[in-house]
Amino acid sequence: MELIIFKICLVLVLFLLSITIAAYSTFSERKVAAFMQDRIGPNRAGPFGLLQPLADGIKMIMKEEIMPADSNKLLFILGPAISMITALMTSAVIPWGPDITIGGEKVQLQVADINVGILYIMGVLSLGVYGIMIGGWASNNKFALLGAVRASTQMISYELAMGMSIVAIIMTTGSLSLGNMVEGQNGWHGMGWNIFLQPLGFLIFLICAFAETNRTPFDLPESETELVGGYHTEYSSMKLGFYLFAEYINMFLSSAVITCLYFGGYNFPFMDMVQANTHEILFALMCVGVFLAKIIFFIFFFMWVRWTIPRFRFDQLMNLGWKVLLPLSIVNMLITGAVILYNQ
Amino acid sequence: MQSLTNRSKVVSNKKMTWTERMYIPAILAGLRVTIYHFFKKKVTVQYPEQTREHSQYFRGRHVLKRDEEGRENCTACGLCAVACPAEAITIVAEERKKGEETLYREEKYAAEYNINMLRCIFCGLCEEACPKDAIYLTTTISTSDYHRDQFIYTKDMLVDGIKDVDRIDISSRRKGVREGAM
Numbered sequence: 001m002e003l004i005i006f007k008i009c010l011v012l013v014l015f016l017l018s019i020t021i022a023a024y025s026t027f028s029e030r031k032v033a034a035f036m037q038d039r040i041g042p043n044r045a046g047p048f049g050l051l052q053p054l055a056d057g058i059k060m061i062m063k064e065e066i067m068p069a070d071s072n073k074l075l076f077i078l079g080p081a082i083s084m085i086t087a088l089m090t091s092a093v094i095p096w097g098p099d100i101t102i103g104g105e106k107v108q109l110q111v112a113d114i115n116v117g118i119l120y121i122m123g124v125l126s127l128g129v130y131g132i133m134i135g136g137w138a139s140n141n142k143f144a145l146l147g148a149v150r151a152s153t154q155m156i157s158y159e160l161a162m163g164m165s166i167v168a169i170i171m172t173t174g175s176l177s178l179g180n181m182v183e184g185q186n187g188w189h190g191m192g193w194n195i196f197l198q199p200l201g202f203l204i205f206l207i208c209a210f211a212e213t214n215r216t217p218f219d220l221p222e223s224e225t226e227l228v229g230g231y232h233t234e235y236s237s238m239k240l241g242f243y244l245f246a247e248y249i250n251m252f253l254s255s256a257v258i259t260c261l262y263f264g265g266y267n268f269p270f271m272d273m274v275q276a277n278t279h280e281i282l283f284a285l286m287c288v289g290v291f292l293a294k295i296i297f298f299i300f301f302f303m304w305v306r307w308t309i310p311r312f313r314f315d316q317l318m319n320l321g322w323k324v325l326l327p328l329s330i331v332n333m334l335i336t337g338a339v340i341l342y343n344q
Numbered sequence: 345m346q347s348l349t350n351r352s353k354v355v356s357n358k359k360m361t362w363t364e365r366m367y368i369p370a371i372l373a374g375l376r377v378t379i380y381h382f383f384k385k386k387v388t389v390q391y392p393e394q395t396r397e398h399s400q401y402f403r404g405r406h407v408l409k410r411d412e413e414g415r416e417n418c419t420a421c422g423l424c425a426v427a428c429p430a431e432a433i434t435i436v437a438e439e440r441k442k443g444e445e446t447l448y449r450e451e452k453y454a455a456e457y458n459i460n461m462l463r464c465i466f467c468g469l470c471e472e473a474c475p476k477d478a479i480y481l482t483t484t485i486s487t488s489d490y491h492r493d494q495f496i497y498t499k500d501m502l503v504d505g506i507k508d509v510d511r512i513d514i515s516s517r518r519k520g521v522r523e524g525a526m
Contacts, residue, residue: 308377
């Protein structure tokens with residue numbers, strides 16, 4: 001019973017955390033963009049402009065809701081809903097910290113430690129395409145449809161390379177559970193991160209993560225300059241807000257997955273010495289803090305790249321996905337396999 | 345063929361080398377540039393709180409000056425209106441009556457003096473044309489508004505204050521000072 005209450009609390013906390021981080025991502029995106037362009041950025045709403053996300057949210061909700069006359073009403077609403085739900089679902093399997101004891105019982109800081117965690121993430125990610133595809137199709141607009149087609153093509157293409165680079169990680173860890181994967185990286189005083197074993201795999205995964213979240217240089221589905229707004233051209237009010245929000249939540253959770261898979265999750269240098277000298281709860285909080293810091297760095301990296309690199313052309317995108325990343329990830333998998341076989 | 349100017353450049357269209365096609369070094373170089381700008385000093389001027397300093401000869405909105413005794417200098421000769429390339433100035437002249445000597449310096453004065461700020465190009469030719477030291481451009485920025493009719497500045501908006509403290513300082517713009525500076 002206690003366990004269920006704890007998990008429900010965890011779910012609520014995670015939900016609020018995702019929403020808050022996504023809201024502040026929109027704000028920090030504008031700040032980062034401004035800083036990289038030698039500007040200051042939003043600083044009028046509240047101290048340092050910290051209330052800007054609130055103002056944006058209120059604006060989004062208050063805006064008039066427009067539905068195209070010839071659109072499919074049900075699917076039109078379903079699109080952003082699916083996007084939002086799938087974006088939020090990913091956080092369920094991410095291990096946020098080490099186990100803690102509550103009332104003499106060991107509990108994991110994870111909503112569900114399912115033994116196919118990484119497969120679950122891949123599955124939910126591919127479901128996310130439906131949100132964009134359905135929304136773009138139901139809009140009854142050529143720009144929206146083109147954006148949706150681009151989005152689905154891109155996501156399906158890059159999922160292959162992504163899956164292949166994850167296979168290499170699964171081979172070294174010997175488990176599909178994200179919890180085990182993170183625990184497996186605490187060797188060398190908490191520095192046995194997979195990035196040192198799988199640099200090529202990390203690079204491929206990172207590029208694919210950019211493509212999966214529709215971030216620059218792979219933001220072709222939205223590409224304001226060519227497609228007006230891509231799949232959300234016809235959307236207004238909070239439905240548009242949901243699409244944009246889902247993108248930022250996706251960014252947050254891909255950063256979390258990257259951290260879990262390659263940067264040791266909540267592991268940090270000399271954590272075994274810290275663990276021996278501090279209280280269990282304090283130690284768990286430290287781990288969560290480290291994990292969040294790593295995630296925030298990756299969110300910043302996503303933004304940093306966005307304001308550095310221009311957009312790909314669609315044929316270049318397909319070339320990179322199919323002719324470069326997929327073969328490279330297969331080679332990476334074969335090398336990993338050979339090394340494991342040699343070490344046996 | 346010999347080029348006509350020495351500005352032509354040879355454009356190379358050679359294939360990229362293998363390292364160049366990896367793109368990663370180029371991307372890292374780009375990331376370095378953006379992070380350098382991230383920590384650079386920002387150029388933004390936070391306008392209402394901070395203002396950029398104007399030139400001494402900045403040409404802003406107009407002022408109609410009074411003399412030391414508080415009498416209007418303008419004699420409604422119309423030279424400013426003639427000089428104005430945008431035809432922004434309209435004047436209605438009137439004769440000074442007995443008892444108005446404290447109000448107007450000359451025997452003729454401008455009963456109406458309108459400047460259409462939508463037409464005005466702030467060239468300062470009115471200031472140069474004026475023989476009576478009556479009109480000057482100040483360093484004040486002319487304000488914006490929501491309606492077009494608000495932009496026709498009438499005499500009561502243009503004339504300088506009577507008290508010394510209300511007067512706008514245009515000493516740097518007086519003809520002698522300016523020529524001396526140049």
